[in-house]
Amino acid sequence: MTVADASEVLRMFSGKKLLVIGDLVADEYIHGTTSRISREAPVLIVREDDREVRPGGAANVVANIRAMGADPIPVGLVGEDEAGRVLLDKLSESNIDCSAIFVDPDRFTTTKTRVLAGGRNTVRQQMIRLDRLNTNPVSDETLRQMESRLTMAMDKASAIVVSDYGEGVVQDHMVKMICDLAKQGVKVFVDSRFRVGMFHGVSTLVPNEPELVAAVGHEIADPDSLERAGRWLLEKTGSGAVLLKRGKNGMALFAPGVPTEFARAFGSAEVADVTGAGDTVLAAWSLANVAGASASLAMKIANAAGGIKVGKAGTAVVENRELAAVVQDIDS
Numbered sequence: 001m002t003v004a005d006a007s008e009v010l011r012m013f014s015g016k017k018l019l020v021i022g023d024l025v026a027d028e029y030i031h032g033t034t035s036r037i038s039r040e041a042p043v044l045i046v047r048e049d050d051r052e053v054r055p056g057g058a059a060n061v062v063a064n065i066r067a068m069g070a071d072p073i074p075v076g077l078v079g080e081d082e083a084g085r086v087l088l089d090k091l092s093e094s095n096i097d098c099s100a101i102f103v104d105p106d107r108f109t110t111t112k113t114r115v116l117a118g119g120r121n122t123v124r125q126q127m128i129r130l131d132r133l134n135t136n137p138v139s140d141e142t143l144r145q146m147e148s149r150l151t152m153a154m155d156k157a158s159a160i161v162v163s164d165y166g167e168g169v170v171q172d173h174m175v176k177m178i179c180d181l182a183k184q185g186v187k188v189f190v191d192s193r194f195r196v197g198m199f200h201g202v203s204t205l206v207p208n209e210p211e212l213v214a215a216v217g218h219e220i221a222d223p224d225s226l227e228r229a230g231r232w233l234l235e236k237t238g239s240g241a242v243l244l245k246r247g248k249n250g251m252a253l254f255a256p257g258v259p260t261e262f263a264r265a266f267g268s269a270e271v272a273d274v275t276g277a278g279d280t281v282l283a284a285w286s287l288a289n290v291a292g293a294s295a296s297l298a299m300k301i302a303n304a305a306g307g308i309k310v311g312k313a314g315t316a317v318v319e320n321r322e323l324a325a326v327v328q329d330i331d332s
Contacts, residue, residue, distance in 0.1 A: 001156055004299060006123045006293075006300070006301060006327040007023075007312070007324065007327050008052060008321055008326065009283060009292065009293045009297065009298075009301065010068075010069075010089075010291075010301070010311075010323055010324050011168070011176070012291035012292060013033055013068050013069040013070045013071065013287050013291055013320060014069045015070070015072070015229040016070040016071065016073065016158060016209050016287060016290050016291060017071045017072075017073060017156055017157045017158055018065055018070060018071075018072055018073070018157055018158070018159050018161050018286055018287065018290065018298055019072075019075060019150065019154060019157035019159070019160045019161065020058055020061050020065065020066065020072050020073065020074050020075065020150070020151050020161045020162075020163060021074075021075040021076060021146075021160065021161070021162055021163070021169065021170065021174070021178070022057065022058030022061070022075040022161075022162055022163030022164050022170060023057045023076065023110060023164065023165040023166070023167035023169050023170070024055075024057055024058050024074065024077065024078055024082040024101065024109070024110070024169075024170055025055075025056035025057030025058070025059060025060075025109075025111070025112060025167075026055075026056060026059075026084070026085060026086065026087045026109050026110065026112070027052050027053065027054045027055070027056030027057075027060070027110065027111075027112050027114070027275075027276075027315040028052070028053050028114070028118060029051060029052050029054065029112055029113075029114050029122060029314055030046075030048055030050075030051045030082070030114070030115045030116065030302045031048075031049050031050050031051065031052075031066060031116050031117070032044065032046035032047050032048045032049050032115065032116070032117040032124075033046070033047050033049060033117060033118070033119070033120055033231050034046045034117045034118065034119065035119060035120065036046070039111060044117070044127070045133070046115060046127070046177045046332065048119040049296045053083065053086045053087060053090060053317045054314070055087060055090055055091060056112060056276065056314075056315050057110065057165050057167075057225040058074065058076055058163035058165070058169075058277070058279075059076075059091060059165060060086060060279040060280075060315055060317075061161060061163045061191075061279045061282055061283050062074045062091060062120050062132065062268065062277045063090075063091070063094060063096075063162075063317050064095060064280050064283035064305075064317045064318060065142065065227070065283045065286070065287060066094045066095070066317075067094075067317035067318060067319045067320070068283060068284065068287055068317075068319065068320045069317065069320040070325065071097075072096060072099060072161075073100060073153045073156060074096065074097075074100060074156055074310075075092065075100045075101070075146060075149050075150045075153055076101055076102070076146070077101065077102040077103070077104045077107065077142060077146065077169060077170050078103055078109045078140070079104060079105075079107045079108040079109040080103050080104065080105040081108050081109055081138050083108070084103060084108075084109035084119050085109045085111040087109060087232045088101065088108065089309075090252070093203070097129075097168045100105055100149040100150070100152070100153045101103060102145050102146055102149065102222065104138075104142050104143060105141075105144075105207055105283065106139065107136070107138070108132065108134065110131075110132065110133055110134055110165075110167050111130050111131075111132040111331065112129060112130070112132075113130040113131075113132070114126050114129045114130075114314070115127045115129075115130075115302055119249075122228075122266070133162065133167065133173065134332050135203045136168075137167040137168055137171070138169060143171060143173065143174065145178070146169065147173070147174065147177060149175075149255045150177070152278075154181070158187070158290055159186065159187035159188070159189065159203075159286060159289075159290050160178060160181065160186060160187070160188045160189070161188075161189050161190075161200055161282060161286045162178060162188065162189070162190040162191065162192065162199070162285070162287055163191055163282065163293070164190070164192035164194075164195065164196045165193050165277065166193050166195075166205070170192065170195075172198075172243060175195070175198050175199060175226075177220055178190075178199070178202070179200050179202065179293065181198060181199045181236075182199075182200075182203065183201050184201045185289065187203045187289065188202040188203050188204075189203055189204045189206060189285065189286040189289070189317045189322055190202050190204070190205050190206065190281065191205075191206040191279075192205075192207070193211060194211075194214075196212070196237075197215045197236060197237060198235070199237060199239070200237050200238050200239070200266045200279070201237070201238050202237070202239050202240070202241065203239070203240045203241070203289065204239060204243055204258065204283065204285065204286075204289070205233065205237060205239050205241075205242045205243070205254075206242075206243045206245065206278075206282050206285060207233075207242070207244060207280060208244070208245040208246075208247070209244060209245070212230070212233060212244060213229070214233055215229075215233055216228075216229045216233065224246075226232050227260060228234075228330075229302060230242050230244055230252060230254040230260065231254060232318045233254075234254045234255070240255070240256075241253060241254065241255045241295055242254040242255075242327055243281075243285055243299060243302070245277075245278055245281055245306070247265075247274070248265055249264075249265065250262060250263045250264040250265040250266075250303060251263045251281075251299055251302070252301050253295060253296070253299045260308065261295075261296055261299065263299055263303045264302060265303070265306075265307060266306065266307030266308075266326075267304075267307035267308065267310075267311065267326075271315055273310065273312065273313045273316050274310050275314055276294060276309065276315040276316065277306045277310050278306075280305050280306055280308075280309040280317070280318050281302045281303075281305060281306040281313075282302075283305070284301050284302040284304075284305035284323070285298055285299070285301075285302035288301045301323065302325075304323060304327070305323060308322050308326070309321070
């Protein structure tokens with residue numbers, strides 16, 4: 001059954017269980033004040049006022065699904081370190097079941113540290129970002145552990161959401177396992193930074209434009225090349241749809257046998273921060289589909305969610321009530 005009313009779709013988010021597999025990231029924010037230049041080098045001195053950790057990467061998808069009123073089941077790994085402990089605590093504080101997250105003593109938790117600073121009476125702006133990324137492959141034993149947890153968690157979930165940032169969780173065997181589940185009729189929604197073309201037969205691929213460019217191997221310079229690229233990915237992978245995130249240009253929805261549909265970027269032209277907007281879009285699109293929305297309406301809800309997010313600073317979630325407040329602006 002297709003639900004045509006956006007308000008009803010949002011109400012139906014409640015109780016939906018989505019399994020989220022991917023790279024869990026600790027987004028660390030250091031807030032500080034700067035008032036002078038160092039004598040040692042031509043750099044600003046930042047006095048640290050406070051710091052916080054927010055769920056990033058796949059963990060941000062998880063947090064958004066929870067904020068939108070549904071029940072995410074995260075599958076992934078963190079290191080046996082302070083960043084991992086804080087990240088698990090943050091998810092647990094939102095009543096998210098973290099039992100399927102593997103704590104790997106041989107790896108550290110991927111951490112992205114942003115330093116935001118300004119004068120005493122000015123808005124703080126991001127000065128630099130430091131990434132602590134895992135370059136070593138995940139061990140075979142750890143992958144087996146995660147695959148086992150994914151299999152067990154599937155009994156509770158109605159769909160799989162893949163958030164692949166290329167940090168090693170979603171490796172080739174995991175991709176095959178996920179595609180096999182899709183062939184068995186499981187709904188699968190995929191956002192993959194480096195391997196979007198490897199996911200065959202899934203419900204939806206949700207790349208951004210640079211990821212699509214990397215997949216097709218040429219630039220997208222005009223509407224014709226955009227159309228060709230989207231259709232190429234759709235046909236190559238045999239997916240049910242391709243939802244293309246186009247930043248300030250909104251979205252494009254490619255599906256077999258129907259004309260491409262476009263959505264203008266939702267909301268104000270003022271953008272505070274695009275960090276994590278793609279995670280928010282993935283969460284909203286997946287939930288809207290599971291809740292029974294048509295592809296067209298699901299895109300409009302996801303587009304609205306992304307528009308709300310970019311009005312917020314840093315990695316942030318969009319709550320169901322925020323979406324409900326703007327659905328009257330969604331032409332269903």
